[in-house]
Amino acid sequence: MSTEDRPLGGYIPRDRDWQPVACAPAYKTSITRSPQQALLSFPTTLSEDSGPVFGHSIIGPLDSNLLQNYAGEGAIAMGPRILIYGQVRDQAGKAVPDALIEVWQANASGRYRHQKDTYIAPLDPNFGGCGRCFTDARGYYEFRSVQPGAYPWPNSENSWRPAHIHFSLFGPAFAQRLITQMYFEGDPLIWKCPIVTAIPSREGVESLIARLDLDATLPMDSIAYRFDITLRGRQQTYFENRAEGL
């Protein structure tokens, strides 16, 4: 076993003051779906420090290209073309390679290809709305898509979701399992959404807002947004602390 591979400590506990509150009454569905009892705290064990390994062979050539992965022959999804990219790192700032990322989103009109979405906005016959990829050796990922539309939802009479893309992430440990949403810089709906504002701090919300990145645009093709994601990291072991202090 190399130094790089030697066992480290368990995972840093989730910061429950930073994460969204479980019961956010303005987000009505959370009222009956949030645990009421205290969560059981314990240090992670091998059952949480381990996690599934996905073979890269599951990914097809168009899986990260939502512009084309559902489109008919020679067709392309409708809407503003975007490139989303960023780095997945852990809480120590270390890149997370080989992380499986799955994304899903509404089309440019704000409509999901889902039997339970009844919004009046039309489906795009050339847009499915799902994609996936692995992070590379430096922890970076990239998706091509269309900018999703905002849409109304049955929370209050006038609730609108800001434009967003859902992200699901697997790090090497199941303790790191995360589903979140990415928002777009400058969208005024972000701060009015009760799902977003279940996150207690402005800084926390801002960490989910992708930044316009003109340096990464594909000229005459797609505008780029950067969205970095931080997964839980491992505790420093006593051994590591002492070694550093020597």
Added chain:
Amino acid sequence: MSQTPKILNESPSQTAGPYVHIGCTPNFSGIDGIYAEDPGSRMVNDETLGERISIKGCVYDGNAAPLADALIEIWQADAAGFYASREESRGLTDPDFGGWGRSPADMETGDFVFETIKPGIVPYPDGRPQAPHITFWIVARGINTGLHTRMYFDDEAAANAVDPILSSIEHRQRVKTLIANRESEAVFRFDIHLQGDHETVFFDM
């Protein structure tokens, strides 16, 4: 010089929402032709070692209504107690078992099902054995941060009695919320209650 390294904040979680199936089980949601099959939909093959079991259950909200839009994932050791993970250093894992499964709740009834094997014993960090268990992770509309818990087996009473996690539960009447009941020879029932008298013990680990 000793220096406390800067620890970044984890990205905040957000609800998986009602359309999680599009991204996680697209074929189940009717979006076919992109992925050959939904990830985690097949956990075992003919060569997998261990006792074949089905796990059936449902997630209930505070009104005892089933969640028809939940997504449930499980993670478990193989029959010998080894995880098919980069973290596993104790021995070789069953090459025919990946250990991870994903099941969408039925869009009408809320029922989920996993076809898997009964896992072996996994050690606690101090070396004590942990009773056979399966890690569960539940996301859905209205759940802002995915919920971790575990399923144990009712036919492992002796092992359950000394399991370090089960033993740490202060309110002993809640231990049973983590124990699946063998409903028939190869079927275990494990219902998850988000609230109420039977609220499942969820983890912050």
